[in-house]
Amino acid sequence: MFLPLHDGVPLKNMKTPLATRCLIGLCVVVYILTFYGPWGEDEIVGGLAFIPSVLFGTEVLPDGYPFVPVELTLVTNIFLHASLFHLIGNMLFLWVFGDNVEDAMGHLRFITFFLLCGIAASLAHAFITPEPHRPLIGASGGVSGVVAAYLILYPRVKIWGLFLKGIPLHLPAYWTIGFWFALQFIAAFIGGDDSVGWFAHLGGFLVGAALTPLMRRRYDPVLARIEAQELQTPR
Incomplete structure (x- = not known):
């Protein structure tokens, strides 16, 4: 288990990580509506969660579900969370790491990047999960x-x-994130909690790594400063 708390990297290209805060705020609002709103938890999950078997056409939900076209549940499921711990864990990672990644990409590209990684993660889960009838959220x-x-x-x-x-x-970061990635890999291939979409985590990570060089700013002053310091550091 690993929970990030603080990194201390200053923002250089923007004053406020608006996209990161908006994503966190949206997830929190959806969580409140899911568990404390006028709709039932099962209704919200059935209407907005991603169910691979429904996408592939091997299962049909009752009339009125999902609430949106099934393809759009690849996006809507990202903002749903199953528990307060699930929500806090994801939002803590997004709070610590998201602002600096947003700083390196810009607001709109960061939101696009986040959604593409979430969609790719859902698809990775869909093609690998042995239980395609189970909803995926988070x-x-x-x-x-x-x-x-x-x-x-x-x-x-x-x-x-x-x-x-x-x-x-x-x-x-290469130690902390490396440790986190190792835990995801072990859980996915050796055995972890069946209720967690481990392959979704791995899929999102790999797609994020592939997209980062394409979506970061051409010149990032924070990264340039860090790279300069690394060149001056004795090996």
Whole structure:
């Protein structure tokens, strides 16, 4: 287990990470409506979650479901969360890593990047899951893409985080994110909680890594400064 807490990298291209905050706010609002709104949890999940078997046409939901075209559930499911812990975990990752990735990409490109990673994660899950009838929800796929982008852009930045059972450590991003990725890989291929879409995490991460060079600004001053420092650091 790993939870990021703080990285301390300043924003250089913008004053406020508006896109990151809007994504977090939207996820929180949807969570509140899911569990405390006038609709039932099952109704919201049935109407907006992504169900692979429905996309592939092997299963049909009752009339009125989903609430949107089935292809659009590849997006709507990103903003649903199953529990408060699920929500807090994803939003904490997005809060710590999202602002700097947004700074390196710009508001609109960051939102596009996040959604593409989330969609790719859902599709990765759909083609691999042995239980295509189970709904998939959560921002984990998009967040995984953001984590991959952060690793590429700021590999040596030190991050404060809680490891395993709450051990606080201050380590470079390539160690902290590497540890996180190893946990996802092990859980996906060796065995983890069946209720978690581990392959969605891996799919979002890999697509995020592929998209980052294409969507980052041509010149990022923070990255340039870090790269210059690395060149001056004795090996």
